Amino acid sequence: MTTIVADKTMCYMAADRMVTTNDGEIAISCETKIEEVSIGGDLYLVGLAGLEGPGLYFLEWFKDGSWDEPPEPISVDAGEEFSILILGPHTDPQIQVADRFCRLSRIDHRWYAVGSGGTHAWAILEAGVGVDKAMATAIKMDPNSGFGYQVRHLVPEQREYDRDVDT
Numbered sequence: 001m002t003t004i005v006a007d008k009t010m011c012y013m014a015a016d017r018m019v020t021t022n023d024g025e026i027a028i029s030c031e032t033k034i035e036e037v038s039i040g041g042d043l044y045l046v047g048l049a050g051l052e053g054p055g056l057y058f059l060e061w062f063k064d065g066s067w068d069e070p071p072e073p074i075s076v077d078a079g080e081e082f083s084i085l086i087l088g089p090h091t092d093p094q095i096q097v098a099d100r101f102c103r104l105s106r107i108d109h110r111w112y113a114v115g116s117g118g119t120h121a122w123a124i125l126e127a128g129v130g131v132d133k134a135m136a137t138a139i140k141m142d143p144n145s146g147f148g149y150q151v152r153h154l155v156p157e158q159r160e161y162d163r164d165v166d167t
Contacts, residue, residue: 003116005125014151016115018147040087047085049082051082062098135165148167
């Protein structure tokens with residue numbers, strides 16, 4: 001699947017760059033799993049993990065800004081997983097996750113992690129070590145995360161700290 005981490009206090013999202021085919025046979029590097037979305041002047045970072053189709057379906061609905069009008073539930077077969085992690089808006093950073101019904105649920109913790117490497121990253125963040133070690137550990141421990149990672153900041157004034165890291 002992948003590893004995606006968001007920290008609402010430090011206003012960043014990090015994601016590995018590995019994409020694996022549905023049968024798990026081929027892994028390739030992708031440019032980004034983090035989409036920047038602007039809605040009514042508010043900036044959001046949206047991280048997409050797992051099955052690509054449902055993530056893109058959600059992203060189009062989210063960009064539309066009609067959150068009070070949920071679309072049809074995202075249809076997935078058994079064993080097909082996806083996770084959507086949202087950080088924003090930039091004026092009051094919050095972490096949210098979305099389900100297949102496009103329902104948004106707020107996470108009240110400082111950080112959150114999704115994907116097959118998410119638990120590895122979460123443990124490192126809880127230990128207080130930081131995002132670089134969290135992502136490097138998740139990539140090392142999870143065979144479905146890899147090809148380095150990127151860190152993107154939500155607040156425009158912090159964008160100078162955005163980076164791509166090869167592991």
